[in-house]
Amino acid sequence: MDRFIIRGGKPLHGEITIGGAKNAGLKLLVAGLLTSERLVLTNVPHIADIATMRALLTQHGLTVETVGNDNTTLSVGGEITSTEAPYDIVSKMRASILVLGPLLARCREARVSLPGGCAIGTRPVDLHLKGLEALGATITLENGYINARAPNGLVGDRIMLPFASVGATENLMMAATLAKGRTEIVNAAREPEMVDLANCLNAMGAKITGAGTGHIMIEGVEALHGAQHRIMSDRIECGTYACAAAITGGDLRLIGGQIDHLGAVVRAFEEAGVEVTQEGDAMRVRRTGALRGIDIMTEPYPGFPTDMQAQFMALLSVAEGASMITETIFENRFMHVPELNRMGARINVHGSSAIIRGVHSLSGAPVMATDLRASFSLILAGLAAHGETILSRVYHLDRGYEAVERKLAACGAQIERVKG
Ligand SMILES: CC(=O)N[C@H]1[C@@H](OP(=O)(O)OP(=O)(O)OC[C@H]2O[C@@H](n3ccc(=O)[nH]c3=O)[C@H](O)[C@@H]2O)O[C@H](CO)[C@@H](O)[C@@H]1O
Numbered sequence: 001m002d003r004f005i006i007r008g009g010k011p012l013h014g015e016i017t018i019g020g021a022k023n024a025g026l027k028l029l030v031a032g033l034l035t036s037e038r039l040v041l042t043n044v045p046h047i048a049d050i051a052t053m054r055a056l057l058t059q060h061g062l063t064v065e066t067v068g069n070d071n072t073t074l075s076v077g078g079e080i081t082s083t084e085a086p087y088d089i090v091s092k093m094r095a096s097i098l099v100l101g102p103l104l105a106r107c108r109e110a111r112v113s114l115p116g117g118c119a120i121g122t123r124p125v126d127l128h129l130k131g132l133e134a135l136g137a138t139i140t141l142e143n144g145y146i147n148a149r150a151p152n153g154l155v156g157d158r159i160m161l162p163f164a165s166v167g168a169t170e171n172l173m174m175a176a177t178l179a180k181g182r183t184e185i186v187n188a189a190r191e192p193e194m195v196d197l198a199n200c201l202n203a204m205g206a207k208i209t210g211a212g213t214g215h216i217m218i219e220g221v222e223a224l225h226g227a228q229h230r231i232m233s234d235r236i237e238c239g240t241y242a243c244a245a246a247i248t249g250g251d252l253r254l255i256g257g258q259i260d261h262l263g264a265v266v267r268a269f270e271e272a273g274v275e276v277t278q279e280g281d282a283m284r285v286r287r288t289g290a291l292r293g294i295d296i297m298t299e300p301y302p303g304f305p306t307d308m309q310a311q312f313m314a315l316l317s318v319a320e321g322a323s324m325i326t327e328t329i330f331e332n333r334f335m336h337v338p339e340l341n342r343m344g345a346r347i348n349v350h351g352s353s354a355i356i357r358g359v360h361s362l363s364g365a366p367v368m369a370t371d372l373r374a375s376f377s378l379i380l381a382g383l384a385a386h387g388e389t390i391l392s393r394v395y396h397l398d399r400g401y402e403a404v405e406r407k408l409a410a411c412g413a414q415i416e417r418v419k420g
């Protein structure tokens, strides 16, 4: 298992190019199931989750090919030969559940392994299943699999989500593109990734309006066709590197970063004493003064994203004064706390809130990554700490961040990957 060795204490200066968004790219690849024509995606990130999604689509019978020489363009196409998403792939990556809606809409049946929980929470998929039932699917659970059938095709309906689930909104939006009549999704998720997916589906011939608001309307069509689409830039990767500039007292230009997608995160940076500006196609982040403690609560978009919580925890652990972070999306997303405390942070968890008492400095230590964003919070702590930090279980990080060591080292960080 690979490890990172980080020697902290250097402010980061320079430019980092932000890649295509993991959380958009995965669903955009799945959209390839909705047509027999080719869907060409550009700005595809090189991360393990994309490789896992490629493997899943390939086992459904699609061909997923790299186009050109820069490895950032993928072409998806071909006929679906299997409607089963097996446990060995779904258990690697929960986003695999997103094939359920498209397979049902296109093939009128699907058998998808239940994803189960993961390190950050139990993560049920009841809203996906109830929504598809409202569109006319019959769903049974057996032997750890979701068996879904709609022999006469899906039929549009009004679906009121009790919680604005990102995955349920995407699954239902994709399924509804090929349903008969109109589907309305009320209390839909409003994340920018929703807009990116809807734009791509519309380019494929779908009729979706309202994506990015809480009320999405989809007029079903007979068939979708091929299209080309550029995956939006990864707002979480951008926010993460912004934390690297902030925690080291540096100055980074994040190429492709869009302040508009990071509203609540930008406000949190500013409150904490970090300057964030849009300069053409780049987001510039710099800190010259002290970091100040702030309170944060994670919420669905446009609120503060849970996927930035761990990184802010590292940042606030070296801020002046106390901070409180309340996590409202996932019930177990504080696993980085004991690891940060091993590096000298002073964080106490009370239920869904963490109180962070800022310390003057952190000290390097051997630490263990427990999930994707927790991994990066430990890298951030390592970049700010005195001495050497050894981060193990880097495979969590590789799920969603491309070339971390290259991007950070180019800006002055001392970080190396040790293969093993
Ligand atoms: C691949 C991807 O895009 N992942 C993102 C997506 O995950 P994901 O799509 O899984 O997140 P959801 O918005 O669906 O989940 C949020 C909350 O709703 C609960 N829930 C969800 C569905 C359901 O049927 N029943 C239910 O109870 C979940 O357990 C969780 O507590 O949005 C999350 C919230 O912004 C992000 O942290 C993830 O990075």
Ligand SMILES: C=C(OP(=O)(O)O)C(=O)O
Pocket: 023, 094, 095, 118, 307, 372, 373, 400
């Ligand atoms: C939780 C995340 O991803 P996933 O939903 O794929 O587990 C994340 O990107 O932080």
